[in-house]
Amino acid sequence: MNYLFIINDGPYGSERPYNALRLAMNLVKREGTGVRVFLMGDGVQCAVRGQDTPQGYYNIERMLGSVVRRGEVAT
Numbered sequence: 001m002n003y004l005f006i007i008n009d010g011p012y013g014s015e016r017p018y019n020a021l022r023l024a025m026n027l028v029k030r031e032g033t034g035v036r037v038f039l040m041g042d043g044v045q046c047a048v049r050g051q052d053t054p055q056g057y058y059n060i061e062r063m064l065g066s067v068v069r070r071g072e073v074a075t
Contacts, residue, residue, distance in 0.1 A: 003027055003033070005020045005024050005035070007039050008043045017046050028067055046064055047061070
């Protein structure tokens with residue numbers, strides 16, 4: 001099974017990127033599963049290195065890196 005996640009919200013200010021990446025991180029661990037993440041609009045900010053993570057938020061950069069190691073990311 002192949003999955004495509006399109007993230008178009010910025011990394012902090014909405015839970016959408018966090019929820020998409022959390023699901024992608026779990027799916028990419030499954031055998032025979034392909035995961036692609038497409039970043040567009042404000043979602044491209046999720047891939048910026050050295051993010052200053054606000055208090056109480058997960059680091060989206062690290063989450064994206066976890067998916068990149070096993071899946072594919074396009075901007």
